[in-house]
Amino acid sequence: MPSQRFNLFEHVRTPPNPDHNPTLWEHRLRQRRPLSLNPFVKISSVPEGKSEVLDRAPAAQGGSPGLEDLQKLPSTDGSSGEELVKNKKNHDIQWGEQIPGWLNLFYDLAWTATFSSLTSNNQFREPWDSVSYVVFFIVAWWMWVSQALYNTDFYSNDWFHLLFIFLQLLVFGALAATTRGFDISNYILHSPGSSELHVYDIMTIELERYKAERLTKVSIRVITFVVALSRGLLLLQHLRVLIYAKLTSNQGRFPRRLLIVPIGLIISTGLMFGSFSITLNKAGTEPYGAKIKYALWGVAVLVEMIAHVIRAQLEINQGIRLRAHGSIASRLCDITTIIIGEGINAISGTFYAILQAPGFGAPTGTGVVCCAFIIFFLVYLYFEGVAPLGNIRRRAAWVMVHLPWLLSVILLLEGVKNQLLLSSFFSTSTHLMTKIMGTLESDMAEGAGIEQVDQIMRPLLLQAGLSWEDEFARLEALYSNSTTVNSTDPNAIDANFGVWLFRVLLSTTLTSYLTFMDNGTISEETYKVIDSYQHDYNFTLEIVEELISSSLINARYIMAMCGVTFITLASLNLIQSWPRDRFQWASIFSRYAMGGSMVLLLLLNLGEIQHWMVWGDEELAKRAAVFNWVDTTWVLPTIALAYGIQFIVDTALVYASVWYSRKAISQTSRAKELH
Structure with a gap:
């Protein structure tokens, strides 16, 4: 026992020694953050040969090279004589010190909370429920994307960025607390707590309507303010980047392309605060004021998107170089995983109700199995595409296509839960x-x-x-x-x-x-x-x-969501890397074809009778086919079959391409032996 105590407290008085504990020394250096760190370094300050090392560093780490050497890739079709040349710059490489993984994960989970409350409480009974959800998701998604793009280019390990991430977490918390019951049709089609428009009069208003009016006013004011505040916080971060760029370039040429996003943020921040000011006035409770409020939101987000898309494809190399650079592709993979995890959690939450209800039969058991297949194949088809996810060439397009992808995944999984x-x-x-x-x-x-x-x-x-x-x-x-x-x-x-x-x-x-x-x-x-x-x-x-x-309405559009997932998956594969052979093209074409087939199932909504309950065979024959589809509980099996067929097609194409590749290698080897 004394020897154990001696060993335990052996280094109580030992001074730190970087030579004996280099790992601990490096960890402490990372924790000893400066208040603010310059995200740039001068190109002239980089020792000779270091510039090339920076470009090649990602390759050593398993990432994609910055500027690939010109290389000719022979076509898999020997008779065509085609050659593909690969010489485009990859703007999504990683080098330098990266943002800590725990901080990214914490930020992503906090962002997910902004719309998870709206997802879990939105019953999607009316078309406007879906419209409201889509509007809020686009705004929340863009808040995440714009901050992620900033962190990819300009994040540095200092207290300034930790403080601003903390402030962003407060923004997400405020949104999560106020988004329940978010409805953009309030004051446009009806007053809160009523199905019709009413003039607000404190002397005649009913108690329930007063509560609904009060809650709606407070919620929309908080939402518009914190969204505008998030734009202001991001603008401050970009202004700091401009200051450091000016100081670093010194007498050199200032990279004016850095002005693109701040100019867009100045415009969008003004529009967002203008939207907030409308909620403080009487105009915010009138139809024209409510429409202008959301129109300002739309213009603000559109301006920011255009600015970021232009900037995302431009390299910073005019007299200064970024100290570090991250990958937006990996961030989007992380957020996709989290969103699908939210969907899994929502679906698994229904199992308790299923188990305690009598009459558990084949349709219910089949539905549970289909849910498992849908989720597995959805994840597999995203992460196991036609090309490795680490090689993203069209960064801006890749980011933008993730909007319909993530939105369709959320709505699809919500629909799967409702159909189960x-x-x-x-x-x-x-x-x-x-x-x-x-x-x-x-x-x-x-x-x-x-x-x-x-x-x-x-x-x-x-x-x-x-x-x-x-x-x-x-x-x-x-x-x-x-x-x-x-x-x-x-x-x-x-x-x-x-x-x-x-x-x-x-x-x-x-x-x-x-x-x-x-x-x-x-x-x-x-x-x-x-x-x-x-x-x-x-x-x-x-x-x-x-x-x-509400579940019947969900069944009407769930196939459209399924089709959109296939179409966006094919688009992501096409944007990610230009197809190199016919097997890659076949996979992409098959995904587009499957998506189109699922969308065509919307034709099931056609029919003379557009309600579920009918009396007699004559009315049953005239009823829309979608209701027969629901009655036979074939909604979930149809979706599972679609993903399963695509999984089989992709797997077969992979095995076929490997067989042809080995055959080509064997023929090449024999030709060399003959010569």
Whole structure:
């Protein structure tokens, strides 16, 4: 024991020694950050030969070279005699000290929180719900991209950047706290808390409308302010870059291309604060003011995008050189992984409801398996493209195509979750309805007594989340309150029993729905219809259609989202690296073809009858085919099959290309041996 204590405290008084502990010394040097570090170095200050070393450094680290040597690549087709020349500059290489991985991950997770609240609480019941989500996601995505592009070029390990990243985290936190219920149609199509436009009058406004108005005003003011603030923070960082560029270039030529993004940020920041000022005035609660507010957002984001796209393809080499440079491709891979992880978390969150619901059958099990295949193939097709992800030549285009890619992935996974819940709801409801009706019909036919019925119905209704005693008391009340017809008439008794049975089935359907879906997905109008039916005879299955309306709307567009993922995957492969042989082209063409095929499934929405509930075979024949597709629970299997087929096609192309390549190598080797 004494020897262990001696070894433990051996170096309590030992002074630091960089020669004995070089790793610890380097770690402390990184932690001893300056307040602000110049992101540039003078080209003249780089020793002779060091410039070439900087360009070749990424190759030594496993990255892509900065300026590749001219090299001729023979075509795989020997008869064509074609030669491809590769001599373009790669603007996405890495060199120098990189931003710490934990800081990137922390920043990405904080950014994800800005729209995860909106994703989890948005039911996508109406088209405007999707429009609102798309608008906010574009703004939030651009906030991340613009900061990531800055960090890629100009980040340096100093306290200045750590402070600004901390401030950006505060911005993300404020957005995450206020985006729930974000709706751009407020004050344009309707007033908050109402389906119509109303003039705000404190003397006549209702309490619920007042709460909705108050919440909407505070939320939109916070959102517009923090978005404008984020633009201001990014502008300050770019202005600091300009100052260092001027000081570093000294008497040399100032790189004016560095002015492109700051000029765009000055314009966008002014527009964003202008949008915020509208929310402070009465004009913000009127249709024209609300439209101008979002128009300013759109113009601001567009100006920034144009500025960044122009700047992203220009190299900084006029008298100064960047101290370090990162890769935006790796950052986009990280954010894609995080977003898909959010989707996995949302889908897996439904398993608890599925497990506790009765009637787990083949459709539900098939849906769960299809979800697993969809996620796996989606990830595989992104990361295992036709070319390595480390070689990105068209950086600006690569970044911009990730907008529809990420947006389609989020909406697709949200749609997959909703369709899994819908198929589980159908399975559970059908199971309970069949058992309840079958049990009651058999008992009535056999003349079973009340005690026997009680023994059978009590456990069955418990599975449905109902109390047999309460439901039986309602049946007795229905008989005793029947005054319009003779309560002793057999026809009247059958009619009352039929009404009671339908009410039990409706209650069963409602409890099954709430098992899978949030009660916030049920509108007030639907609640009123359900409540009124509990007190009259007007039963209709349209109540069920109202319950599942949001999931039916989701089924209408989910194939479009699936198609967009294939189209963007093909576009990313094409932008990433120019195809070198017919097998790469075949993979890209097949992805475009699969995407087009999925989009064509939108034609299922065509039909004379555009609602789910129909009566009779004649109406069923005229109903839009998309509802038959939903009824047969083939939505998720169709998507899984599409990704599975593309996976098989890509894998087959890889094996075929390897076989042809080995054949070509073998022929070349034999030709050399003959000569």
